Amino acid sequence: MSDALKIDDFKGPVHPDWCPGCGDYGVLKALKEAAVALQIPPHKLMVVSGIGCSSNLPGFINAYGAHTLHGRAVPVASGARLANTDLHVVITGGDGDGYGLGLGHLIHAMRRNLNLTYIVMDNQIYGLTTGQTSPTSMLSHRTKTTPRGNVEQPINPIGLALISGATYVARGFSGNPKQLTELIAGGISHAGLALIDVFSPCVTWNKVNTYAWFRERVYDLSQEGHDPANWSVAMEKALQWGDRIPTGLIYQTYRPTYEEAEPVLGKGPLVAQDLGINQSLLDQFLAETM
Amino acid sequence: MKADQSSGVIVGIAGAAGDGLDKTGDTLARTASRLGLSVFAYNSYQSIIRGGHIWLRIRLAEGKVTNHGDALHALMVLNQDSLERHVAEVEPGGVVFYDRDRVRPVPTLMRREVQEFGLPVRELAQPFGKVPAVMQNAVLLGAMLFWLEFEFAVTREVLQDTFAHKSPEIAHQNTALAQAGYQYAEQNALRPVGLSWDFGRIRRPFVTGNEALAMGAVAGGCKFYAAYPMTPASSILHWLVAHSEAAGVLVKQAEDELAVINMAIGASLSGVRAMGGTSGGGFALMSEAIGLAAMLEAPVVIVNSQRGGPSTGLPTKTGQEDLNQVLGASQGDYPRIVMAPYNTRDAYYSAAEALNLAERFQCPVIILSDLLLSEHPETLEPSDLQAALPIDRGHLLAEAPVGYKRYQMTTDGISPRVLPGTPGTTFVAASDEHDEEGNVISDQFTNAPLRRKMHEKRMRKMDGVLPLLEPPCLAGPQDAEVTLVGWGSTWGAIQEAVTQLAADGIVANHLHLKYLIPFHRDHVRKILSGSRQIAVVENNISGQFARHLLAETGIRPAHLILKYDGEPFRPREITIQTLAIVEGKPHTLGVLEHEAREIAYHHIRIHLDDRCRPSELVRRAMAEQTTPVWHTTIVDRDTAAVTGTLLIDAETGATLQWLPA
Ligand SMILES: Cc1ncc(C[n+]2csc(CCOP(=O)(O)OP(=O)(O)O)c2C)c(N)n1
Ligand code: SF4
Ligand SMILES: [Mg+2]
Secondary structure: OOOOOOOHEEEOOOOOOOOOOOOHHHHHHHHHHHHHOOOOOOOEEEEEEOOOOHHHHHHEEEEEEEEEOOOOOOHHHHHHHHHHOOEEEEEEEHHHHHHHOOHHHHHHHHHHHHOOOOEEOOOEEEEOOOOOOOOOOOOOEEEEEEEEOOOOOOOHEEEHHHHHOOOEEEEOOOHHHHHHHHHHHHHHHOOOOOEEEOOOOOOOOOOOHHHHHHHHHHEHHHHHHOOOHHHHHHHHHHOOOOOOEEEEEEEEOOOHHHHHOOOOHHHHHHOOOOOOOHHHHHHHHHHOOO | OOOEEEOOEEEEEEEEEEOOOOHHHHHHHHHHHHHOOEEEEEEOOOOOOOOEEEEEEEEEEEOOOOOOOOOEEOOOOOHHHHHHHHHHHHEEEEEEEEEEOOOOOHHHHHOOOOOEEEOOHHHHHHHHHHOOHHHHHHHHHHHHHHOOOHHHHHHHHHHHHHHHHOOOHHHHHHHHHHHHHHHHHOOOOOOOOOOOOOOOOOOOEEEEEEHHHHHHHOOOOEEEEEEOOOOOOOOHHHHHHOOHHHHEEEEEEEOOOHHHHHHHHHHHHHEEEEEEOOHHHHHHHHHHHHHHHHHOOOOOEEEEOOEEEOOOOOOOOOOOOOOOHHHOOOOOOOOOEEEEEOOHHHHHHHHHHHHHHHHHOOEEEEEEEEHHHOEEEOOOOOOOOOOOOOOOOOOOOEEEEOOOOOOOOOOOOOOOOOOOOOOOOEEEEEOOEEEOOOOOOOOOOOOOHHHHHHHHHHHHHHHHHHHHOOOOEEOOOOOOOOOOOEHHHHHHHHHHHHHHHHHOOOOEEEEEEEEEEEEOOHHHHHHHHHHEEEEEOOOOOOOOOHHHHHHHOOOOOOEEEEEOOOOOOOOOHHHHHHHHHHHHOOOOOOOOOHHHHHHHHHHHHHHHHOEEEEEEEEEEEEEEEEEEEEEEEEEEOOOEEEEEEEEOOOOOOOOEEEOOO
């Protein structure tokens, strides 16, 4: 197994520009570990992101990638995947990117069930833009733009994923790299859309939801005999927040993927198909109009 | 103009939406087409399913016709309102067909020597059992076919082909009804049009601009098409979905236009030829990502089929109002190509050309179409559309060379492309400014000279584009009193206006621009330097193209011929405005009589009951009113008794007052 892929094979060209201690380091490491575990060669991996600290991740891993617009990673990834079903397409981004600007795309991607793995580095804050409130900031959280405390109910990404038809729903914590690696590997192996919401603390701008805050609260569902096939129980877990917060694989089911249902992909990846048309087919199209 | 074989016969069909007019028009158009005539049709419809006013024009001729023409030679109306609103457009010598049971002719509205031909539709339909209302048009159609001197057998065949797959019964009923109308016309001494048609009997494709564009996209190697429904682009989506498997194009209706363009960009990054289609509102949503495509150097083609704006504007009416938007799309400077196909055949080749240019220059290409071009069907010559088109994938490498850099700074600005999935390299396509390898230099590791050179590299690609584009050329005599300059779909109407002007003793010529970015600055400057007067013709209120022309060439056209009421130009409108320019007459924006009449119809529909109609209109000055006023007498349709007078401001178009009798 000397030519087996190792973590260094995924070392990116530049060192991450994240603050020391940022939760996103753990996510990057776990993603590389997952690729190693699955032995996906770098050229078969495509990492797509939006804009934010977390969305800088594609630049820090040796894989093909697209660093797109704020909130638009999901449709770019969807197009990339539809055009080449030989690629493993992983989306990485933040809570602002995915649950704010990009929320509409996310819901549709989940009901569409494309074979994509979406890792959200959820720090409950806008990191890159220096600490404004985010769609997952907790009630009464004082941020730069909520000086009297946030009054808007936070989005529940897990609950949203469950009602939107995601077929793999998980929550990780960048303070638990082993579990996170398994969840990401599980998501990539899963046939269908995987949403992995990861607590990934912003040590600079979020002084509430810190590593310590999470460590006191998170527990691993796999240790408690959770059945990820049971949607109702998964929904109960989605609603659990406070003293105890569940992490791990919350829900998984199987439904035909969009790719499987698309007849044009029956002839193999789009990128490998022939281009153009012959005169007899064009004449047939024209004959329909006569 | 009288009906003749070469400039053609123009037929109008008017009624309410849901009357089944489209099918009637289609049957007529296909009959003509199968006989070997050239057909150009325009459907001035509204986006409602029933009710409302539908207005279809079909022009039929032995030679190629390039627009929907001017006055009518025949009119078929399905209700009273339609008769009143269009009958005055019928030329002397023309004919009006109507259902005697539903419509009463109004001789005062008709021009001289127009035959009125009412058919007892109910009576004629009786022998054929229970006939749904939408099918009764077939009776009128039959009479129209007789008038046109078309062979009924051809229509029978068309109806068979159209309806047989639904049910043989429907096909049979439609044919029987049309035949009854045909025979009734024959027996009741309807005077036929009197053209000795020379039917060519070649079968020609009868396609819309959107169908042609969709087929051109397929021929040009498009593999991925995304769209969110929006008139008038939707029929590209519909055609491609219906032919997706046969054509091998993956078609995706996305959740919104943001998704449309971003999916297309994603597909393009993976290496397939990708396109998206929309209209102005959707294009506005795509704006940021057009710049993304440019920054990632992802080839992508976007079709913006324009309709009247701003905002939701005129969803089902035409316009050329998005040029400014397209020129101003997205933040920053970036390479892009913008082209406006000028007719249906050109739409086919433009799609394929756009796909080639996009890949060759790794940048967004925007096709600016509009409702007229997108939706009007016309006959093409069988050889017009060729399947074998060159597919130029640009600088695409199958393998990654050692030391490969995705954004390599080259002399022509084009960096060799390797697709994700290729072993031996990786890179990130980044929307932030980046170095040759794709590493971001926007924030942490900023670098002013690298930013400058990368920005220049991208823009430098534009230098290579212009030489590949066919330069514009002047149509008509070199030396003319006036040069008409147009872009996009106005081509057909302008070139006919030039012919009309010649008949009126005015020498005009025509310069038409297809490529808007990059711009054939030198060619255009040279051509226009010989012009005595320049008039830009376009479908918007502000002269968007005229301003673009000024910006590109320094030439400020002295005259603008603008139309922004949602309808496409008729040649005669251009001719009349050109004559006014030549004669030095000022152009006024006052409300014309027929416009005042339309405004009155609107008032009646909203505020009065449908039993009345406008009759006399008199333009008069009024005390306490600085502007003249149209005194519009409104009468009862049945009794002709005056119900009151509606005052319409002849300058502003305001409805000033309703004075009941
Ligand atoms: C259209 C648009 N709006 C706003 C921004 C500015 N912006 C960049 S990142 C960001 C928020 C990032 O938050 P999140 O996605 O949570 O990422 P984090 O930095 O926290 O990892 C915003 C508002 C932008 N780049 N584009
Ligand atoms: S600002 Fe927050 S999210 Fe951004 S790198 Fe620093 S710690 Fe991470
Ligand atoms: Mg965040």
